[in-house]
Amino acid sequence: MKDRYMLIGLIGLFFAADSFAQKGDELLVYSMKGTVTVIENNKESNVKIGKVLKPGSSIKTQPQAKLTMVCKQGKPLSVTKAGTFPIIKWKDSCSNGRNSLTSKFFKYMWDQLYVRSEDYKNENGDQKGSVAKNDAPVRGDIELEIEFIEGLNSMNYASGSFPLSWKTSINYSGKYYFTLTKNKTNTTVYADSVASNFILLDSLKRYMRLGESYSWSVATKRTGTSKGGIVKYQSVKIVNQQVLRFKNAVNIPEDKAAQYFRIAFSLENSGYPADAFLYYQKAATEAPEVSLYQQKLDEFKKIFRPDMF
Numbered sequence: 001m002k003d004r005y006m007l008i009g010l011i012g013l014f015f016a017a018d019s020f021a022q023k024g025d026e027l028l029v030y031s032m033k034g035t036v037t038v039i040e041n042n043k044e045s046n047v048k049i050g051k052v053l054k055p056g057s058s059i060k061t062q063p064q065a066k067l068t069m070v071c072k073q074g075k076p077l078s079v080t081k082a083g084t085f086p087i088i089k090w091k092d093s094c095s096n097g098r099n100s101l102t103s104k105f106f107k108y109m110w111d112q113l114y115v116r117s118e119d120y121k122n123e124n125g126d127q128k129g130s131v132a133k134n135d136a137p138v139r140g141d142i143e144l145e146i147e148f149i150e151g152l153n154s155m156n157y158a159s160g161s162f163p164l165s166w167k168t169s170i171n172y173s174g175k176y177y178f179t180l181t182k183n184k185t186n187t188t189v190y191a192d193s194v195a196s197n198f199i200l201l202d203s204l205k206r207y208m209r210l211g212e213s214y215s216w217s218v219a220t221k222r223t224g225t226s227k228g229g230i231v232k233y234q235s236v237k238i239v240n241q242q243v244l245r246f247k248n249a250v251n252i253p254e255d256k257a258a259q260y261f262r263i264a265f266s267l268e269n270s271g272y273p274a275d276a277f278l279y280y281q282k283a284a285t286e287a288p289e290v291s292l293y294q295q296k297l298d299e300f301k302k303i304f305r306p307d308m309f
Helices: 008-020 101-115 118-124 236-247 256-268 273-286 291-304
Strands: 027-033 036-040 043-046 058-061 066-070 076-079 083-086 146-148 154-157 163-168 176-182 187-194 198-200 213-219 226-233
Touching: 027 101, 058 066, 066 101, 101 118, 101 256, 146 226, 154 273, 163 226, 236 256, 236 273, 256 273, 256 291, 273 291
Parallel strands: 154 226
Antiparallel strands: 027 066, 036 043, 036 058, 058 083, 066 076, 146 163, 163 198, 176 187, 176 213, 213 226
């Protein structure tokens, strides 16, 4: 049974985005530099990341300020000059028929910022959404099965202390037998027993060659061999090129933390979890006041790095 828990840790919070975030005419503050205020109900106040900007309000930007907002449709909108701008100004600017990774990211940001906003909390309390439970009866004894993380099915790896990990359907205290096989020749390059439910990739680098792909599997005395996924061993240069491509994917004003988070999201969704982890760390460190960044990092650790923190 393939493991279903890739995003289970996130669903309690992120499921609410699809279930409750039904509004779509608002813009949300994604990135900001300088002094920006919002005028709503004849009152002016400072804005911060995640602020909901409603059609009846206006934003006011001071000289040198730069602001980027996001639409529910997945489009970023920027203000780079001083002035006062009614939000309704952008009512026809959010159409976006593309389904690119960048568009997917900004749709994701709209949802995640909205469910963390004061507007959402005022309307829904502090509920974080709910996870649908499987109440089907269990028949007979549960067999021991090895379960894998979906995000490790096919991944690229260059460097860093990042694990290949797995879980079991029931408690298991025995050893695992881990095997790494070179795909091109179908030869085993590494095999050993391990006591924990993960093995660090940096300990396997000596057995891999740049540009080659490797399959890994796990077995126990009580189960057959289960295939975990495929790792392609990449050069740091290749990863840096990917990071640069993601960094330059948009031409909008963007603070460092927002950029780090966007790069991390793009890396994770392109099969670079080890490098995504580093950029999620950078985002959370750069802007600790933005709860989304730290919460995403915490959930990422729980999913990909068991027993390591």
